[in-house]
Amino acid sequence: MSNRVTQAATSLLDLGGTPRQAFQGQGELKQKMNITESSAAGVLPALAQQLHRFFHHLDERRYAPMLELFTDDCRWLRQGQWLDGKAAVRDALDARSAAFDTRHVMSNAFVSALSPDAATAVLQASMTAYRYPAGQGDDAVPTIAGPFRFNLVTTTFRLVAGQGWRIAEQRMVAAFAFAQ
Secondary structure, eight states, rough: HHHHHHHHHHHHTTTOOHHHHHHHTHHHHHTTTTTTEEEEEHHHHHHHHHHHHHHHHTTTOHHHHHTEEEEEEEEEEEETTESSSHHHHHHHHHHSSSSSEEEEEEEEEEEEEOOOTEEEEEEEEEEEEEEEESSSSSSOOOSSSOOOOEEEEEEEEEEEETTEEEEEEOOOEEEOOOOO
8 A cells, every 4th residue: 555655645746747736636645545634633743743853863963863764665855866765865864065054844744645554644744944054053043044945745654563653755845945
């Protein structure tokens, strides 16, 4: 089931659709999977917690605990490039510039799909990224012109026995950038 959920969730972008179309396309997936408000509400807190934990580790450059949040066969669409598997994700993280720090602020999270066995779920959220020069000191409050980018984030979670919800796939697609 998780492969069909993932394929349906990504099909609009893979076919050249816009981020907005891909985000809206989740409504059809929700209808096909007969998600109810009560079933969505039952998993939303745990999924949102994992998503917040993911971005917190990313912001703090704590890659080992961040990678633990992925399934072994994960896929991550990051900055327009698909990364397949934890090794590819780790290589991309290690290549991040140390010249800048980034903070990700998540909002508007909702469950857009839930498999009938409740073992796979798709969470959609909005993410605003703030980027600023690194090394300003622990006590310094960075001054920035404004947000860097607004992304639509679609995360497919898989319930893994003994580990809880893990990220099987995540797409971060820029909806717009801010003038600097």
